[in-house]
Amino acid sequence: MRKPFVAGNWKMNTDNHSSVNLAQSIASGSSEIAEKSVSMAVFPPFVYLPSVIKALNVSNIAAGAQDFYFEQNGAFTGEISVSMLKDIGCTFVLCGHSERRHVIGETDELINKKVAAAISGGLLPVLCVGELLDERKASQTNEVVTRQVKNGLAGLSAEKISAVTIAYEPVWAIGTGLTATPQQAQEAHELVRKLLAKMYDARLAEEIRILYGGSAKPDNAAELMAQQDVDGLLVGGASLNADDFLAIIRAAV
Numbered sequence: 001m002r003k004p005f006v007a008g009n010w011k012m013n014t015d016n017h018s019s020v021n022l023a024q025s026i027a028s029g030s031s032e033i034a035e036k037s038v039s040m041a042v043f044p045p046f047v048y049l050p051s052v053i054k055a056l057n058v059s060n061i062a063a064g065a066q067d068f069y070f071e072q073n074g075a076f077t078g079e080i081s082v083s084m085l086k087d088i089g090c091t092f093v094l095c096g097h098s099e100r101r102h103v104i105g106e107t108d109e110l111i112n113k114k115v116a117a118a119i120s121g122g123l124l125p126v127l128c129v130g131e132l133l134d135e136r137k138a139s140q141t142n143e144v145v146t147r148q149v150k151n152g153l154a155g156l157s158a159e160k161i162s163a164v165t166i167a168y169e170p171v172w173a174i175g176t177g178l179t180a181t182p183q184q185a186q187e188a189h190e191l192v193r194k195l196l197a198k199m200y201d202a203r204l205a206e207e208i209r210i211l212y213g214g215s216a217k218p219d220n221a222a223e224l225m226a227q228q229d230v231d232g233l234l235v236g237g238a239s240l241n242a243d244d245f246l247a248i249i250r251a252a253v
């Protein structure tokens with residue numbers, strides 16, 4: 001039985017004060033929710049991670065980074081390593097978010113290096129995949145998602161990928177209010193799970209959590225998570241409001 005997982009990706013939002021307030025509100029609002037019923041995490045901007053981690057305090061909410069670089073250390077101006085993130089108390093990292101693929105230009109090859117580096121360094125990667133609107137219109141969704149999952153996990157053993165969470169985030173649904181229907185989400189998630197069973201084995205595929213992301217909101221969260229292969233949500237905009245994010249978490253329990 002997969003434990004649901006609800007995570008908030010704050011993207012390039014909040015400031016010193018509001019990031020701490022948001023973390024505190026989420027921490028206190030979720031104190032009644034048993035850790036065994038749902039995994040929770042937030043992904044603030046790098047610079048606010050230490051104060052957010054402090055504000056999360058003894059709550060059951062983990063912290064993660066939105067990005068990092070795969071090298072261990074050295075002359076990589078501007079980059080942040082896995083060990084630095086571990087050092088300040090991060091648990092998770094996003095790899096290959098669509099904004100990094102399509103705005104910053106990250107390739108499958110770079111994303112694969114990041115997934116491998118995160119696992120080796122002891123962080124839990126959330127590998128994000130998803131098709132563009134034109135790709136969906138051209139019936140290429142399965143092909144694109146298959147390619148991104150295969151390339152993102154290339155060269156990783158079954159033992160290693162048990163640390164991975166997959167997030168299916170159709171690009172056309174991100175920040176647009178155009179949420180995928182529960183059926184569209186389920187189809188893509190089922191595709192990913194079958195692919196994992198083929199690449200590794202059925203038991204492992206049953207254990208890996210696959211989250212949906214793309215305009216997830218309190219009013220569509222329960223319906224999305226009711227789908228057999230939707231194991232939780234990666235929430236953008238709605239995770240910046242503590243009440244909305246907490247409502248989404250409660251829908252997972």
Ligand code: 13P
Pocket residue numbers: 009097169173174175176177213214215216234235236237238
């Ligand atoms: P929105 O929930 O704002 O559509 O963002 C989804 C997302 O990209 C989460 O990583």
